[in-house]
Amino acid sequence: KAGVTQTPRYLIKTRGQQVTLSCSPISGHRSVSWYQQTPGQGLQFLFEYFSETQRNKGNFPGRFSGRQFSNSRSEMNVSTLELGDSALYLCASSLEGLRQYNEQFFGPGTRLTVL
Amino acid sequence: DQQVKQNSPSLSVQEGRISILNCDYTNSMFDYFLWYKKYPAEGPTFLISISSIKDKNEDGRFTVFLNKSAKHLSLHIVPSQPGDSAVYFCAASSQGGSEKLVFGKGTKLTVNP
Numbered sequence: 001k002a003g004v005t006q007t008p009r010y011l012i013k014t015r016g017q018q019v020t021l022s023c024s025p026i027s028g029h030r031s032v033s034w035y036q037q038t039p040g041q042g043l044q045f046l047f048e049y050f051s052e053t054q055r056n057k058g059n060f061p062g063r064f065s066g067r068q069f070s071n072s073r074s075e076m077n078v079s080t081l082e083l084g085d086s087a088l089y090l091c092a093s094s095l096e097g098l099r100q101y102n103e104q105f106f107g108p109g110t111r112l113t114v115l
Numbered sequence: 116d117q118q119v120k121q122n123s124p125s126l127s128v129q130e131g132r133i134s135i136l137n138c139d140y141t142n143s144m145f146d147y148f149l150w151y152k153k154y155p156a157e158g159p160t161f162l163i164s165i166s167s168i169k170d171k172n173e174d175g176r177f178t179v180f181l182n183k184s185a186k187h188l189s190l191h192i193v194p195s196q197p198g199d200s201a202v203y204f205c206a207a208s209s210q211g212g213s214e215k216l217v218f219g220k221g222t223k224l225t226v227n228p
Contacts (some may be wrong), residue, residue: 004158033215042220043159043204056215090158103149105215106158 002027004093004107010037014112018079021110025072025093031055032074034066037088046089049074050096078112086114119207121219129227134192136222138205141186145207149216150179150190153202160205163190175206195226 005024013019025032033056034046045058050070066076072093078085088111092104120139138148146167151159165172165179165188167173172179178191192199205219 035216035218043206043216043218045215045217050213058215065135092158103161103164106151106160108158 004091004105006089006091006107006110008017008110009108010111010113012115013081014115015083017081017083018077019081019112021076021089021091021112022080023074023076023091025074025079025091026105029093029095029105030072031094031096032068033092033094034074034076035090035092036060037090037109038086043090046076052110081114083114086112088112117220118145119128119205119217121203121205121222123222124220125223125225128195129228130197131194134166134190134195134199134224134226135172136190136192136203136205136224138188138190138219139186140188140207141219142207142209144209145217147208148179148181148188149206149208150177151204151206151218152199153204153221159204192224195224197226197228200226202226 007022017052031050033048035043037043048056052068063079088109090109092106094104118141149164151164152162153159163174163177163179165181170181183190202221202223204221206216208216
């Protein structure tokens with residue numbers, strides 16, 4: 001069974017630009033969560049999508065948005081990039097989401113560098 | 116306000132000895148706790164979990180202990196192996212409110228041969 005895949009793996013952007021990251025969950029998984037990992041803050045929850053609906057949201061500004069498609073694939077968008085957005089962005093999928101206490105399976109992440 | 120804290124950024128142990136990684140939380144609504152292991156350039160991988168109705172869960176060399184009154188959990192690895200060298204994240208969630216995972220900042224474990 002293929003794991004969670006994320007594309008691209010590495011990305012370099014400049015301030016003010018926007019970026020879209022993609023995540024394909026494990027086949028059959030309906031919940032996709034996004035996390036930002038930085039050295040200073042650790043892993044921070046961005047949002048969770050389940051059946052194409054955003055079900056949970058973390059404490060990030062509106063520049064961070066996402067969506068989920070009918071095949072459960074998810075995209076995350078960051079507009080008006082800032083230097084502080086440089087981070088590893090991780091996507092995780094689970095069968096029904098944490099509501100059922102299913103474990104989350106993480107992808108390898110997308111390393112975003114903002115110059 | 117950090118709800119899940121891993122106060123030791125790093126830990127070094129000898130192969131064959133016990134590794135003890137600690138985690139404290141402040142939110143009394145948390146009722147499910149997980150440990151993840153992360154190697155460089157990879158996403159975190161699930162290791163072991165524990166529900167608040169238990170105080171211990173064991174899986175092979177890994178045991179998680181939960182002390183609800185102290186709001187403290189620990190991960191014991193016995194015996195430690197060089198392949199266990201990684202960053203370990205403690206995470207927590209609550210069923211009643213948002214189901215998002217709240218992570219600690221991680222502890223880097225180094226197991227020396």
